[in-house]
Amino acid sequence: AAVLEVDTSIDVACSVVYGTDEAFGLIAVDNDMDGGAHADHQPILGGLEPATTYVYRLQGTAPDGSIYVSEVMTFTTPVATDGPANIALGATVSGVSSEFSDAFAAENAFDGDITTEWSTRGDGNDAWVEIDLGTPQALGDIVFRTRSMSDGSATTASYRVTADGVEYGPITADEPFGELGELGVVAQVLRFDVETSTGGNTGAVEIIVSATE
Numbered sequence: 001a002a003v004l005e006v007d008t009s010i011d012v013a014c015s016v017v018y019g020t021d022e023a024f025g026l027i028a029v030d031n032d033m034d035g036g037a038h039a040d041h042q043p044i045l046g047g048l049e050p051a052t053t054y055v056y057r058l059q060g061t062a063p064d065g066s067i068y069v070s071e072v073m074t075f076t077t078p079v080a081t082d083g084p085a086n087i088a089l090g091a092t093v094s095g096v097s098s099e100f101s102d103a104f105a106a107e108n109a110f111d112g113d114i115t116t117e118w119s120t121r122g123d124g125n126d127a128w129v130e131i132d133l134g135t136p137q138a139l140g141d142i143v144f145r146t147r148s149m150s151d152g153s154a155t156t157a158s159y160r161v162t163a164d165g166v167e168y169g170p171i172t173a174d175e176p177f178g179e180l181g182e183l184g185v186v187a188q189v190l191r192f193d194v195e196t197s198t199g200g201n202t203g204a205v206e207i208i209v210s211a212t213e
Contacts, residue, residue: 001046001114004028004056011037012068018045022055022072027064028115030150037063038150046115050080053101086112087137088209093209094189095130097123100201109204117147119203123194127156127202130191133209137188139163140181140210144192146173146202153200159193163187170195181212 004016013036017024028043042064048054088110091103096106097120104119104130120127146156160169163180164187171177180187190209193201 001048002075003114004041004043004045006041006043006058008041008060008068010062011039012062014041014058014060016043016056017091018054018056020052024057026075030082031203035201037061040147040150041146042150044115046113048077050077052077052184060141066106081139084140084210084212086208087133087139087211088131088190088207091131093129094132095128095191096120097126097128100203103200106187109207112206113117114205117203117205119147119201122169122201123204124199125194125197127194128191129195129204129207130189131188131207133188135188136164136186137185137209138212139150139185140212141176141178141208142171142180142210143206143208144171144173145205145207146197148198149200153198154202155198156194156204157197158195160193162191162193163178164189181210 007162016028019025027047030041034035055072055074058073060068074162089112091110099105100119100121106118108116144159148155158170158174163185
């Protein structure tokens with residue numbers, strides 16, 4: 001997947017059509033529960049293949065019904081590389097502070113798909129989610145990829161992780177945290193608590209827990 005960051009000079013509802021040729025065939029929109037028109041857009045383009053060139057075109061619809069269309073542009077995805085396994089992928093969610101709706105369920109933070117996300121129902125700094133890995137696992141890097149809203153809310157700045165009852169943090173969101181691997185931590189149940197945020201419907205696009213290499 002890829003995140004396309006777009007700024008528009010006027011407020012519009014933005015969408016992107018894309019594909020391997022100008023027939024396109026795929027579409028992405030802002031994953032923003034506020035909806036409506038705004039100027040800061042981050043549509044997520046899913047279903048991409050590595051080492052592939054895609055063509056895309058932006059479209060914006062203003063509140064007065066005016067439609068703005070860009071030229072056709074291209075981007076190329078990088079070559080796939082091997083890395084440590086994400087042991088949180090498909091983990092059992094054993095507890096969560098809240099979920100905005102079924103479409104924003106906690107499981108979305110552990111599905112390996114950045115086009116989906118977990119959102120709370122306004123929990124702000126009280127947001128948390130707990131997972132069970134099934135068996136004790138040697139933990140490597142952790143990355144908490146925060147969700148955010150176009151109005152600046154719902155962005156997590158730091159969080160804490162509790163591994164089988166032992167708490168670590170605060171940890172900066174969106175940055176790899178390798179301390180657990182360096183300490184040789186082995187755990188089965190992990191809880192992630194938002195420490196500081198901009199409030200609102202906090203949550204995560206994806207929470208990645210790498211196996212120790």
